[in-house]
Amino acid sequence: MAEEPQRTEISTLGEFGLIEYLTKNIEIQNASTLVGVGDDAAVIDHFGRQTVISTDLLIEGIHFDLLYTPLKHLGYKAVVVNLSDIYAMMATPTQLTMSIAVSNRFSVEALTEFYEGVYLACERYGVDLVGGDTSSSQKGFIISVTAIGEVAPDQFVCRNTARKGDxxxxxxxxxxxxxxxxxxxxxxxxxxxxxxxxxxxxxxxxxxxxxxxxxxxxxxxxxxxxxxxxxxxxxxxxxxxxxxxxxxxxxxxxxxxxxxxxxxxxxxxxxxxxxxxxxxxxxxxxxxxxxxxxxxxxxxxxxxxxxxxxxxxxxxxxxxxxxxxxxxxxxxxxxxxxxxxxxxxxx
Amino acid sequence: MAEEPQRTEISTLGEFGLIEYLTKNIEIQNASTLVGVGDDAAVIDHFGRQTVISTDLLIEGIHFDLLYTPLKHLGYKAVVVNLSDIYAMMATPTQLTMSIAVSNRFSVEALTEFYEGVYLACERYGVDLVGGDTSSSQKGFIISVTAIGEVAPDQFVCRNTARKGDxxxxxxxxxxxxxxxxxxxxxxxxxxxxxxxxxxxxxxxxxxxxxxxxxxxxxxxxxxxxxxxxxxxxxxxxxxxxxxxxxxxxxxxxxxxxxxxxxxxxxxxxxxxxxxxxxxxxxxxxxxxxxxxxxxxxxxxxxxxxxxxxxxxxxxxxxxxxxxxxxxxxxxxxxxxxxxxxxxxxx
CATH class of the missing domain: 3.90.650.10 (PurM-like C-terminal domain)
Structure with a gap:
């Protein structure tokens, strides 16, 4: 991990403070996002289109190594690999939830860097971050991402519909x-x-x-x-x-x-x-x-x-x-x- | 944790084998579930209703203690606490994704017990398990749940709409x-x-x-x-x-x-x-x-x-x-x- 010129302990913000801090600059990009971060759940209206959903759990030491993965890249990749699943249905990703758990080894600055990557990916792909939370972990960095997308009725493409000769x-x-x-x-x-x-x-x-x-x-x-x-x-x-x-x-x-x-x-x-x-x-x-x-x-x-x-x-x-x-x-x-x-x- | 009369190492099934084993008995309960487990993403059609989504990350040692939490109860509770967020929007939960990561301390029998609780909750609340995956963790049991629900257009209830005198x-x-x-x-x-x-x-x-x-x-x-x-x-x-x-x-x-x-x-x-x-x-x-x-x-x-x-x-x-x-x-x-x-x- 890179050196930290400034280090703010997460405990100084508290759980709700941290969520607020990390989500304060969100700008909603999709008309389908009716309710985003900050309630019990997000609300989405795909206006007659079908909803596509995919989820991933990424764990430090199993799925990534922070010795050579910059946190901003990690945030970007965590989003992109989930969007890839939505595109693989021939659908368009529209919303995302992101939950993370971190040990006290991580500072507010480190999480900010991670979220910079998350927001960059969301912006590039036109996706709204609509939920998730942060909590402590006993060890390492744990990331849970759920991507939501939309598709015109019955235009999605599955894995089980290939035909002989294709x-x-x-x-x-x-x-x-x-x-x-x-x-x-x-x-x-x-x-x-x-x-x-x-x-x-x-x-x-x-x-x-x-x-x-x-x-x-x-x-x-x-x-x-x-x-x-x-x-x-x-x-x-x-x-x-x-x-x-x-x-x-x-x-x-x-x-x-x-x-x-x-x-x-x-x-x-x-x-x-x-x-x-x-x-x-x-x-x-x-x-x-x-x-x-x-x-x-x-x-x-x-x-x-x-x-x-x-x-x-x-x-x-x-x-x-x-x-x-x-x-x-x-x-x-x-x-x-x-x-x-x-x-x-x-x- | 309870004693295990039989212990099958997860490695004997492999990742895809494990998912297949744990999801083989799923019966879809909602017409809105167009595609469930087994593809890049699930597909949902709420037929003009709005989609509500909530997510949670639960970590052993932080959110639960397996010394006194039976795995079946843990699976049940992991589902229910997410459904509670959907009901708290005055919406009806319809689908669920569940990803878990476990260390090799856990056997196939242990995961089966956990999923028994998951399926019991899904059945009682009429919710379809439509996705998720399993992977290894470096330490302990990690659970990521996303619940999806539906609500008639604009009938959801948020936290920010109380009025003086209510x-x-x-x-x-x-x-x-x-x-x-x-x-x-x-x-x-x-x-x-x-x-x-x-x-x-x-x-x-x-x-x-x-x-x-x-x-x-x-x-x-x-x-x-x-x-x-x-x-x-x-x-x-x-x-x-x-x-x-x-x-x-x-x-x-x-x-x-x-x-x-x-x-x-x-x-x-x-x-x-x-x-x-x-x-x-x-x-x-x-x-x-x-x-x-x-x-x-x-x-x-x-x-x-x-x-x-x-x-x-x-x-x-x-x-x-x-x-x-x-x-x-x-x-x-x-x-x-x-x-x-x-x-x-x-x-």
Missing amino acids: LICVSGDLGAAYLGLQILEREKRLYLDDPNIQPELEPYTYVIGRQLKPEARRDIVEWLQEQNIRPTAMMDVSDGLSSDILHICKQSNLGCVIYEDKIPIAEETRLAAYPFQLDPTACALNGGEDYELLFTIRQEDYDKITTSEQISVIGYMTEITDGAHIITKGGNKYKLVAQGWNAFQQE | LICVSGDLGAAYLGLQILEREKRLYLDDPNIQPELEPYTYVIGRQLKPEARRDIVEWLQEQNIRPTAMMDVSDGLSSDILHICKQSNLGCVIYEDKIPIAEETRLAAYPFQLDPTACALNGGEDYELLFTIRQEDYDKITTSEQISVIGYMTEITDGAHIITKGGNKYKLVAQGWNAFQQE
Whole structure:
């Protein structure tokens, strides 16, 4: 954690004082937010649209490490990963609740920094913070986020509605966030061995940025809507392409084939993978935290999809009896498993 | 914690396996639940009604003690305290998300017991569990609950809309949950000194029940609706009558007077207070966790309100310049403060 030029103990504000302090500058952005922070509950009117809701619990030491995660980035990411779930339903996020619990290790200034990131994300994505609370924890920083969104009646897209022959698409590129994490973990070990060492992060700006400050793909959802392309199934890539496509397969009762050479991987990711002797494809399949959108479309939409440079077609859905496979660059066929490249079994 | 006849390590199921195991018996109760557990987000259609949302973060060692809280009760209470916030808006709870994080101290059987309480509360209150997840924690049991409800357009009741002269009402009785906690804490100390000691809880069934297994006052909300009484302001009593009425005063920009002899306190509460040399009125004012409804009504509704034995009229709202006071049984006037009886300042 960064040094604190000023440190105000949370106890000087008290619980209600702290909430008031942290929420005093909120400006409501959505007409649907009828009641925000400060009552027993928030009230939302989506005016005939359907409500979408997603929730996440993030725990220091399990989901994030404050040694290399600036608090502002943490606040931003905590919001964005939840909005990503709302976009993954082809819905628009509109409100958010955020509860945190902290030990007395954290000062008011530290929480202010965290909330700066929260508010920045809320502002960028046009979302209102409408509730939540703060309390003490026995150990570390605990974050609970619930995102609420809206969608025109029955226009949401689930995971269980892919059909045989549908094309599998993914936005952006994969594997970078995982490599960013590996680099941050390596620098942490070096720092703990010798606190005077100067970290060399310059060549890894892209992959570290993907880890510390992910964005949700609102642009992709809006583009699909503009193009009148309605995916048949959709989810966001949070656990790795392999694990996530298997969710769509299982819930849609189908199999799939994906092609290694079609998986989008950034040049920066390949370069970062090299010194770790990691296979970039394995990072894409099993790394996770990319927050890209994984979705299936009808074959008729292929021509339209290819007009976006941000979307790659990586395979297609098959019968469930065909299983779920990846065809490597060398032409080998491996079974897709959720546990990582090393666990692949050649058939 | 109770002894476990069978212990299955959570690791044997894995994260997705665990979620599946814990949610496999969910039956949807509300037509508004379009998509429940198992996708990126849940989808809700309140069919033109407004959506109400409330959230809570509960942490072992801060908000509950598993030495004397059975896991099933904990699951039940975690749900009920959130539903109480929805009822406190005069709304009807319809959906719930529940995320938990646990250390490896907890087995699948322990989580099953916890979820039994969750499902029991959901069933009793007609609420659908629509999302959430499970993850590991570094220490203890962490619970995050978000409750969603619905209300006819603009029929919700906030805290900031009380008016001068309105009558202050409270449902049920106050102070019991706090005394239940004192007794459980005392028995814990005795047990830790001598684990062979037999706890004597029989005379305290009522107050302990109020602590471990509170109920949300759905009945009061329904009765008010039937009687066509619309409170001018409402909240639930979670931090103690004193702290909570001060919220209504502050947010409505008013003062108040309440009468000690009108505050409803159960006989069992008075009996439990005696051995602790606690003033039952202080327990009601500053104890908290009663989950009763505190609300204001217009004077015209007085006759209707008195037909309910479950509701007490305890005072009235005044100008803000008059301050917030309690008139004791002895006729003395004290300033109401949120910090407890001892901090009262006679004027």
